[in-house]
Amino acid sequence: MIVGPGDDAGIFILKEDFLKTGNWALVETVDIITPLVDDPYLFGAISATNSLSDIYAMGGRPLTALAILGYDPCDFDTNTIKEILRGCLSQLELAGVSLLGGHTVEDPEIKFGLSVTGIVSRDEILRKDGGMPGDILCLTKPLGTGLATTALKAQKLPEAAFKEVLSWMLLLNDKARDAAILSRAKACTDITGFGLLGHCMNMISDKPVDYFLSFEKIPKLSFLKDLVKSGLVPKGAYDNLNFCRERIITELDEDSLLILTDPQTSGGLLFSIDPENLPVLEKTGIFFSVIGEIKKGSGRIYIK
Ligand code: CO
Numbered sequence: 590m591i592v593g594p595g596d597d598a599g600i601f602i603l604k605e606d607f608l609k610t611g612n613w614a615l616v617e618t619v620d621i622i623t624p625l626v627d628d629p630y631l632f633g634a635i636s637a638t639n640s641l642s643d644i645y646a647m648g649g650r651p652l653t654a655l656a657i658l659g660y661d662p663c664d665f666d667t668n669t670i671k672e673i674l675r676g677c678l679s680q681l682e683l684a685g686v687s688l689l690g691g692h693t694v695e696d697p698e699i700k701f702g703l704s705v706t707g708i709v710s711r712d713e714i715l716r717k718d719g720g721m722p723g724d725i726l727c728l729t730k731p732l733g734t735g736l737a738t739t740a741l742k743a744q745k746l747p748e749a750a751f752k753e754v755l756s757w758m759l760l761l762n763d764k765a766r767d768a769a770i771l772s773r774a775k776a777c778t779d780i781t782g783f784g785l786l787g788h789c790m791n792m793i794s795d796k797p798v799d800y801f802l803s804f805e806k807i808p809k810l811s812f813l814k815d816l817v818k819s820g821l822v823p824k825g826a827y828d829n830l831n832f833c834r835e836r837i838i839t840e841l842d843e844d845s846l847l848i849l850t851d852p853q854t855s856g857g858l859l860f861s862i863d864p865e866n867l868p869v870l871e872k873t874g875i876f877f878s879v880i881g882e883i884k885k886g887s888g889r890i891y892i893k
C-alpha cells in the first residue's frame with residue numbers, strides 16, 4: 590500500500606514478480622452485517638473475518654479492503670467507531686490485507702462490513718456447483734453461530750459457550766482455502782446466511798446430483814441442542830428450512846433440522862473433493878469433518 594486512508598482513494602502496488610508466476614484474475618466481494626455482540630472491537634473483528642471469507646471461498650487471496658460503516662452519530666460516539674475499526678484492522682493484519690480506505694453513511698441501525706479485493710489464479714477458482722458424483726463433502730467449522738448469538742442477545746448464553754462461538758467466528762478461512770486447493774477441491778462455498786442446507790442447495794444448483802449428509806458427522810457447537818429445545822431459534826433458521834424443505838429427504842426431527850438451517854456468520858468452508866485426496870487434506874492439519882458425499886441424482890438432500 591503506498592496511499593492509505595485519508596487521500597481521495599487508496600493505492601496498492603501489485604508486485605510484478607508475483608503476477609508473472611500465474612494466470613491471475615481479480616476477485617471482489619462486499620458484505621455488511623449488523624452487530625451480533627455488544628463489544629464494538631469484537632463486532633469489527635467478526636465482520637472483517639466474515640467479509641474476507643467469500644474471497645477464500647472462491648479460491649482467492651484477499652489483498653485490499655475498503656470499510657463501509659452505517660451509523661447514527663447521535664447514538665454512537667467516535668470511540669465506539671474507533672473500536673470497530675481497531676477490531677477490523679486486527680483481523681486484516683492477520684490476513685495480510687491492507688485497508689485502503691472506507692466510507693460512512695448515516696443509518697438508523699449500525700452496520701459494518703468490507704468490500705474486499707483479491708486475486709485468484711485462473712486454475713484455482715473454486716465455483717460452488719462443481720461437485721461430481723463420488724466426491725466427499727468436507728466442512729471446516731462447526732454450525733451454530735446463529736443460535737448462539739440469538740441466545741447471547743437473550744442473555745442466555747453461558748460464558749464458555751460464548752468463548753467457543755467467538756473463537757470460530759474469528760477464525761479466518763485462509764488455511765481452509767489453502768487446504769481445499771491442495772486437496773484439489775472441485776466445488777466450494779462458505780456457510781453463511783442460508784445455513785448448511787441452504788448452501789448445499791446452492792451448490793447442487795441445477796446439477797443432476799444428490800447430496801447425502803450424516804447428521805452425526807456434521808460438527809456443531811457443543812451446547813446447541815439445549816438452545817434449540819429452549820426455543821431460542823433465529824427466525825432465519827425457520828425461513829431457511831421452509832425454503833429447503835421440499836428438497837430434503839430425512840427422518841430427523843425439526844429441532845435437528847433447525848441446526849442444519851441455522852444462519853451462520855463467518856461460517857466455515859464447505860467443499861467437495863475426490864476421496865483419494867482425503868490423505869492430502871488430513872495432512873494439512875486444519876479442522877474439518879467429512880459430512881457426506883455426492884451421488885448421481887435429481888437435486889435432493891438426504892440426511893441420515
Ligand atoms: Co457474501
Ligand code: CO
Nearest residue numbers: 643646779781
Ligand atoms: Co459466500
